Amino acid sequence: MAVLLIRAVLLYAAVIFIIRLMGKRQIGEMQPSELVITILISEVASLPLQDKGIPVLYAAVPLVVFVSFEIILSALSLKSSKLRTLMQGHEVIVIRNGKIDIDALRTLRMTVDDLEGALRQKDVFDVKQVSYAIFETNGKLSVLLKDDETKKEKKKK
């Protein structure tokens, strides 16, 4: 029991250190790879707690490898747009000037119903009102309405 307690303390310290090292991002803002790594870290860290026969190093080494690669690749992605595209993908424009780009939706494996559902969550109920709708690399939908565009042009003038 005491062994479990000490392991829990050690792993807690290790996980906190790793989370701090990875930096601040909310779950909704994470790239898919970051989210997967975060989930993997929690799964791997729990292994020595589930089975006393598994050494703590069996969790520590993979954790170090995951977080190190995540940080190094993130840093390299800042310097290289090709690597960034490889790791994170690229944004996909799904609506242009009120018209849905079906091919773009197909690449995202989404239907028009899915898109309309996502638009409704942004309080947009008419596709014709949309100037641009873009699915970002983190899966969020960004919408520019025709009205907003007009207002911005008037402000510039």
Place this chain on the structure above:
Amino acid sequence: MKRVIVALSLLAFAVVSAFVFTKILIDNINSVSADVSHLSSVSQTASEKELVDETRAVIAKWNNAQKFLKIISVHENLTEINRTINSLNDISSSGNRELLCEKCNEIRVMLSIFESDERISIENIF
């Protein structure tokens, strides 16, 4: 930049540790295996006292190696080997040389399997 340096340092440390620990594990296993082989070879010719002393030396070496092995291997893999090696004491004390030789061979096979499971190889990776 600081994070990247820390990440690189940790990664380097993990890689070096992994290879070094694997090497130390294999060296330990081979060393114990060599001693068990030696015990097996002298089991028919050594005197009773020599046999008991040799057996105790093998058990002591294994118990010492086990302290390190438990840090880097799943304990379940060591349980059977541990039990068999520690049973050698009673067998050598009883004077049953054939059984001692048999157990030594059994231990060598178990150690060989354990060592091959820990070795860096395609089968172990995938």
